[in-house]
Amino acid sequence: MNRKLVVTALLAASLLGCEANPVSGRKQLVLVSEEQAQASSAQAYVQTISAAQKQGKLSTDTALNARVKRITDRLVTQAEAMYPPSRDWKWSVAVIDEPTLNAWCMPGGKMAIYTGIVRKLNLTDDEIAQIMGHEITHALLGHGRERMSRAIAMQGGMALGSIVSGRDLSILAPVADVAITLPNSREGETEADRYGLELAARAGFDPRAAVRLWEKMSQASGNGPPQFLSTHPAPGNRIQALNALVPQMMPIYEKARR
Known part of the structure; x- marks a missing residue:
């Protein structure tokens, strides 16, 4: 296989896999179907929750569990309005009793939040x-x-590049990660900040809480x-960007509260 053929194959895969996101309109590299993403996420979710249960790490705090469920139910209602296909998702939320400052939502609506972030930061409902x-x-x-698609594209590129060069290029993966994956991930984080703020406002939660x-x-x-080596925007930059978005979201919030 010659170098020109390798480049052509990778370019073709990228072009064929690009589509506009129906919510943001941004072009994305998508080599994984929604069905595949949801199936793999559902499996990973079951494994994660089962492991937490076996280790006694699923929260038994009924008040906190009910509080998280009440908040996420309001958000899910607005998410289904924002993106109608999500009405068919099997939404689920778990509260995991670990000190980590984290939360997540997988494709298909499988969610979790950790008690550490709620308790250590003394979070309000709006937060x-x-x-x-x-x-x-x-x-x-x-x-x-x-993210799955980028991983597939990178693995394919490394494999084809190794064939062309006659040597193992897998050692370059960390460089490729910094050059390709992290900037895209930061873009995704910024995008989620903007639309997440709108989603919460539509559900009647104060946008100013994002800054706090x-x-x-x-x-x-x-x-x-440092921001250059982080998948998340630097906190100072993030706060500045959120502050700029709050005035746009306040009318949405005020309308939802009425």
Whole structure:
């Protein structure tokens, strides 16, 4: 296989796999179907929840569980309006009793939030809604499929490149990760910030809570790693961007509250 054929094959895969996201309109590399993404996510979710249950790490705090369910139910209602195909998703949320500051939503609406982030940051309902709205929006925007597709494209590129060069290029994976994966992931994070803020506002949660949340996160994480090597925008940049978005979201929030 010659070099020209390799480049042509990779370019063709990228072009054939590009489609516009129905929520954001952004062109995405999608080599994985929604059905495949949801099936693999459902399997991973079952494994994660089963492991947590065996380890006694599923929250038994009935008040917290009910609180998270009440908040996410409101968000899901608006998510289904924002992206109608999600009405067919099997939405589910779990509260995992671990100290980590984290939450997530897989393709297909499988969600979890960790007690650590709620308790360590002393989160209000509005702040929990900002977290879960952000994570739900990752699923609505197809970011899980996008990450899977980038991984497939990168693996294919490494394999074909190794054939052409006659040597193992897998050692270059960390370089490719910095050059390709992280910038796209930061774009996804910024995109989820914007649409997550809107989703929470539509559900009647205060957009200003997103700024307070990231101020708390910044203090708890000590500002985290440099933005260049992080999949998340630097807290200071994120807070600045959210502050700029809040005035746009306040009318949506006020209408929902009425």
